[in-house]
Amino acid sequence: xxxxxxxxxxxxxxxxxxxxxxxxxxxxxxxxxxxxxxxxxxxxxxxxxxxxxxxxxxxxxxxxxxxxxxxxxxxxxxxxxxxxxxxxxxxxxxxxxxxxxxxxxxxxxx
Numbered sequence: 001x002x003x004x005x006x007x008x009x010x011x012x013x014x015x016x017x018x019x020x021x022x023x024x025x026x027x028x029x030x031x032x033x034x035x036x037x038x039x040x041x042x043x044x045x046x047x048x049x050x051x052x053x054x055x056x057x058x059x060x061x062x063x064x065x066x067x068x069x070x071x072x073x074x075x076x077x078x079x080x081x082x083x084x085x086x087x088x089x090x091x092x093x094x095x096x097x098x099x100x101x102x103x104x105x106x107x108x109x110x
Contacts, residue, residue, distance in 0.1 A: 002067045002109075003052040005044035012038050016048035018055055031055050039086075045070035046090040049077065053097045053104070062102040067109045074108040 003018040013034060020029040033051055049068055056064045068074055077095065082088040098104040 001052050001056060001064060003045075003048040004069060005041070005048040007039070007041060007044055009038060012036060014039050014044045014047070016044065016051050018048065018052035020052075020056065020059065020061065028061075029055055029059050042070070042072055042076075043087050043090055045073040046077070046087065046094065049073060049106075050090055050094050050097065053094060053101070057097060057101060064101055065105040065107070067107045069109055071108040074106050077106055 001018055001020045003016065005017075006015045007013075008015075013036060015032065015034050017032045018030065019027060022028050031051065033047075035047070039047070045068060048070075049066060052066055053064065056066075076082075076087075076091055077098075082091050082095075
């Protein structure tokens with residue numbers, strides 16, 4: 001699964017998208033969500049991860065390999081240091097949802 005976020009700060013919009021592919025590269029599921037709010041890039045990228053995991057869970061996928069271009073989000077998700085902020089709350093939701101899936105691999109890609 002690949003997830004990403006986009007911010008249109010002038011319009012006050014954040015978009016997150018995710019694409020799930022099987023081991024042959026065929027698209028199994030895709031989703032896009034738009035928020036009418038302004039978030040930091042860390043929160044936006046983390047929301048993309050969270051929504052991607054929700055899509056995987058809702059689609060009954062048990063094994064998930066998730067890729068994001070946000071090194072900050074992936075590093076913070078993997079670490080046990082959760083900030084006391086909105087960013088930390090999103091990270092905690094990711095950790096909780098990840099624990100419900102059988103296998104979760106998180107990778108940062110450029």
